[in-house]
Amino acid sequence: MKYDKVVLAGGNGYLGQVLQEYYKPLTRELIVLSRKPAPQTENIKTIVWNARTAGEWTDCLNHADMLINLCGKNVNCRYTPENQTEIISSRVGPTTLLANVIQSLAVPPRLWINVTSATIYRHAEDRPQDEETGEIGYGFSIDVCKKWEDAFFQSATPRTRKVALRMGIVLGKRDGAFPRLLTLARMGAGGKLGNGQQYVSWIHEQDAAKCTEWLLQHESVSGVFNCTSPKPVKNEVLMAAIRKAGGIPFGVPSPAWLLEIGARVIGTETELLLKSRWVLPKRLLDSQFEFSYPEVEHAINDIVWQP
Template identity: 65%
Template sequence: MKYKKIILAGGNGQLGKALAEHYKYDTDEVIILSRKPQTDKGNIKTLVWDGRTMGDWAKELEGADMLINLCGKNVNCRYTQKNQEEIISSRVEPTTLLGKVVDGLMIPPKLWINAASATIYRHAEDHPQDEETGEIGYGFSIEVCKIWEKNFFETETPNTRKVALRISIVLGRNEGALPRLINLVKTGMGGHQGDGQQYVSWVHEQDVVKCTEWLLQHPEIKGVLNCTAPNPLKNTDLMKELRHACGVPFGLPAPAWMLEMGAMLIGTETELILKSRWVVPKRLLDAGFQFQFEKAEHAIKDILSIRI
């Protein structure tokens, strides 16, 4: 199918690059809204915005097939007051601004996908969490997710369908969690973290890309969707799969106390590692979406085979 225009707000990160690469072949124009100027590449054009104020970029949303908002400060940091404020504002301010722009357009985007997070659910080791029966957790990261989604849905856009995509850990080639985990494995530190029993919900970056196009082609789907592979696995099993894929027979485990010390040294939070995220994509599966990578072992091997 040929598209006229796809807008990627905050599209310079891991997912944004994968989305731009995918859509450039079947779209007249892919527009990235970025805080930093970039050289245009073929039909991929970058427009500078600050995520807070109106500008000439706003008119480019007119007549777009789809708007995907990926804005948000990386949560891989210590939750100081300053970082907490930036984590929230970097999500809420662009979402609010885009809502105002979309509301004022003559021909607004047909679909607006806002990145959200599967971490909104509670720590779960007893049963999986889905969109219908999942229980919302507590703590700072969950409050961020709640504020983010509330802000997204409270703006009425009668001519633009909205989907909040609760994305799990994205496995990709050169950025995100996977390269860091592979480095641990290769240095002999690829054992389980904590007790290793916490679940890890993950998704291949190409399945996220595929999901956005599937949503564009299914106008009956709206609201909240979990975007995570259907087969989460425990941390100990994930690390085992990574060691196997890298040909490393053994990895030293990292107990919780060691992780806390390490997290303080490198400026992150142990929650990112120790929270059990057992999330499943019930709505996507019920509606017939087919994941290309359902098992972690296949996703890891695919990514390692093309990693550069």
């Protein structure tokens, strides 16, 4: 075992499950903080918390090699006032709570990663956005990201290194965006979405997990990191790669007006599909992080061909 203890706060969602599988063979003890109890599976232990108040769970953070905070209501919903309030509170609240707890611990985690979002950057079709020259956008989803990161960085944790990991769209077989896009393609509607020119900043799920370990190993780095493939693609390229990997000969395009109708029907927002996220992981590249799946075609083939 490389590590003694890794803690995943809110770690029972899709990305949390990816991280559980990644760290299971690497750490002596893997703890998931969850609102719902679950039986212990080998070295994976679930501890119940409410993400609002301190309790007996706080002791599990002592002597942890790393804490990864994944808390937050799914943004795949309509941005009603009620949902907006919950989206913000479900991110800012646990982040503030964890900061207060870490400040009180005798031996706090060596590293705290807050998984935030690459959607903090503006809609970009003219040039890529990175950690140094990227421009923060405007609107509700960007306000969420700003409040989230403010809550993370405004607390002093001198014995715990902190990284805000601005995650792109995670591609994997079991959940997230990819299975839904593949289903759309298999139904014949796998053409470009909108005008197809919007950039998609994506990351293979294994590179997302691998990145967190790299951050743990490189003790001199901290602050903001973009977690996206170094080769983002336009939506029309992504959809073509999905069709090719799935052996699907054609795909009917979905214009923006049709997507808006569909979004209202299924209770989501078209921003998730139509915003151009052209984000580059400059700090990872400058530090020689090696992506296993930098090319979208290779990443999609790997996902589709998984048993």
